[in-house]
Amino acid sequence: xxxxxxxxxxxxxxxxxxxxxxxxxxxxxxxxxxxxxxxxxxxxxxxxxxxxxxxxxxxxxxxxxxxxxxxxxxxxxxxxxxxxxxxxxxxxxxxxxxxxxxxxxxxxxxxxxxxxxxxxxxxxxxxxxxxxxxxxxxxxxxxxxxxxxxxxxxxxxxxxxxxxxxxxxxxxxxxxxxxxxxxxxxxxxxxxxxxxxxxxxxxxxxxxxxxxxxxxxxxxxxxxxxxxxxxxxxxxxxxxxxxxxxxxxxxxxxxxxxxxxxxxxxxxxxxxxxxxxxxxxxxxxxxxxxxxxxxxxxxxxxxxxxxxxxxxxxxxxxxxxxxxxxxxxxxxxxxxxxxxxxxxxxxxxxxxxxxxxxxxxxxxxxxxxxxxxxxxxxxxxxxxxxxxxxxxxxxxx
Amino acid sequence: xxxxxxxxxxxxxxxxxxxxxxxxxxxxxxxxxxxxxxxxxxxxxxxxxxxxxxxxxxxxxxxxxxxxxxxxxxxxxxxxxxxxxxxxxxxxxxxxxxxxxxx
Numbered sequence: 134x135x136x137x138x139x140x141x142x143x144x145x146x147x148x149x150x151x152x153x154x155x156x157x158x159x160x161x162x163x164x165x166x167x168x169x170x171x172x173x174x175x176x177x178x179x180x181x182x183x184x185x186x187x188x189x190x191x192x193x194x195x196x197x198x199x200x201x202x203x204x205x206x207x208x209x210x211x212x213x214x215x216x217x218x219x220x221x222x223x224x225x226x227x228x229x230x231x232x233x234x235x236x237x238x239x240x241x242x243x244x245x246x247x248x249x250x251x252x253x254x255x256x257x258x259x260x261x262x263x264x265x266x267x268x269x270x271x272x273x274x275x276x277x278x279x280x281x282x283x284x285x286x287x288x289x290x291x292x293x294x295x296x297x298x299x300x301x302x303x304x305x306x307x308x309x310x311x312x313x314x315x316x317x318x319x320x321x322x323x324x325x326x327x328x329x330x331x332x333x334x335x336x337x338x339x340x341x342x343x344x345x346x347x348x349x350x351x352x353x354x355x356x357x358x359x360x361x362x363x364x365x366x367x368x369x370x371x372x373x374x375x376x377x378x379x380x381x382x383x384x385x386x387x388x389x390x391x392x393x394x395x396x397x398x399x400x401x402x403x404x405x406x407x408x409x410x411x412x413x414x415x416x417x418x419x420x421x422x423x424x425x426x427x428x429x430x431x432x433x434x435x436x437x438x439x440x441x442x443x444x445x446x447x448x449x450x451x452x453x454x455x456x457x458x459x460x461x462x463x464x465x466x467x468x469x470x471x472x473x474x475x476x477x478x479x480x481x482x483x484x485x486x487x488x489x490x491x492x493x494x495x496x497x498x499x500x501x502x503x504x505x506x507x508x509x510x511x512x513x514x515x516x517x518x519x520x521x522x523x524x525x526x527x528x529x530x
Numbered sequence: 531x532x533x534x535x536x537x538x539x540x541x542x543x544x545x546x547x548x549x550x551x552x553x554x555x556x557x558x559x560x561x562x563x564x565x566x567x568x569x570x571x572x573x574x575x576x577x578x579x580x581x582x583x584x585x586x587x588x589x590x591x592x593x594x595x596x597x598x599x600x601x602x603x604x605x606x607x608x609x610x611x612x613x614x615x616x617x618x619x620x621x622x623x624x625x626x627x628x629x630x631x632x633x
Binding site for chain 2: 156157160161164165167169170171172173174175181183
């Protein structure tokens with residue numbers, strides 16, 4: 134029922150009042166002419182109200198004449214009439230169309246390119262490569278094939294282990310994952326030595342090929358040959374044989390970090406006062422709105438980008454930037470010895486987690502506090518077990 | 531059943547099976563497809579649906595008279611309206627009291 138009503142509404146219909154003594158005859162003539170009538174209701178002794186399609190109404194005049202009835206239009210309903218009313222307002226319709234077209238055009242363009250996950254490959258470098266592929270701000274969304282872009286970026290940048298290219302509304306999101314570049318591999322048919330990657334005490338040597346030069350308990354220096362690829366025969370007449378040395382050398386290694394134990398700490402606290410600076414932007418053009426000078430001496434800022442984002446997908450190329458300035462005050466805090474050491478330890482641990490390689494296994498950790506020149510220091514030593522074997526060409530450094 | 535003498539009354543057919551209907555029955559085709567007999571469906575007391583009618587004779591809020599090949603169908607009731615009318619069928623709604631064949 135609803136669908137039929139909707140259909141009538143879309144096609145348009147008229148509500149007519151038919152008056153006369155042979156209204157039934159009028160109805161019969163109309164039905165015979167395939168004119169659809171509905172909601173026929175008697176509203177008076179010689180008067181009937183009914184609904185009729187627009188197309189049918191054109192034929193109804195002659196039917197009325199034939200049956201001797203008078204037809205009056207009570208109301209015109211439906212979309213065609215609604216549209217014809219707006220047809221006169223040309224500006225309005227033009228605006229409506231322009232709006233739709235503009236929205237369509239604006240949303241079919243890449244307005245922002247976001248690159249995440251890159252550390253060693255610079256954003257500028259990636260941008261340059263994207264530009265060469267014809268991807269820039271303002272490029273048509275349809276011209277971008279995410280798969281192709283991802284493949285191309287992978288091929289051009291050896292450092293990238295994975296690349297994801299995603300078009301989200303008007304944003305192009307490129308997320309990359311950088312891998313660790315593998316060390317230069319020496320071809321297996323080329324003779325080489327195995328040398329120490331760093332200083333340490335040998336725990337075990339497992340030579341798969343070549344001649345082990347060190348044994349358990351030896352102290353080795355960085356660069357020292359551990360497994361030699363030069364194999365001298367006991368019988369001098371056979372001469373020297375060069376092999377592709379290969380093996381695993383586990384060694385105990387140490388890492389140490391010294392940190393001063395701080396006496397006091399400076400805390401920066403927000404005073405609660407804040408001040409905003411506003412700017413509007415379109416693409417890269419930024420217009421600062423006059424808002425005076427920053428009244429704070431010590432502050433931190435927080436930049437908010439209030440760009441209209443439609444349905445979380447379509448970011449438009451203009452917006453408002455609010456720079457929030459928060460006033461700060463410094464407060465010195467004299468630390469308790471306990472607290473100070475904890476702080477120093479935390480700093481040292483942070484540093485250690487940076488320098489200790491991931492594959493090393495931490496065996497022991499020692500902390501030592503000592504005083505030198507009136508200052509207190511914390512020394513953290515970490516003992517690890519790790520493979521220090523590294524292949525190197527014979528004669529190379 | 532009363533007999534009403536109206537000028538508009540259709541020529542009354544005798545309700546015997548025509549050849550068409552016999553063939554339809556033999557072939558197990560629903561008879562109403564080929565026959566010209568009116569088919570009246572009522573839903574509750576609110577709605578009457580008539581197929582194979584020939585035209586309406588009278589239409590007021592209280593009485594609707596519809597011509598068919600086998601006599602005039604008279605529907606009486608209150609607040610009656612024609613919800614839809616096409617060449618083949620007519621839907622009447624309202625508080626229906628009576629459906630009569632007037633021959």
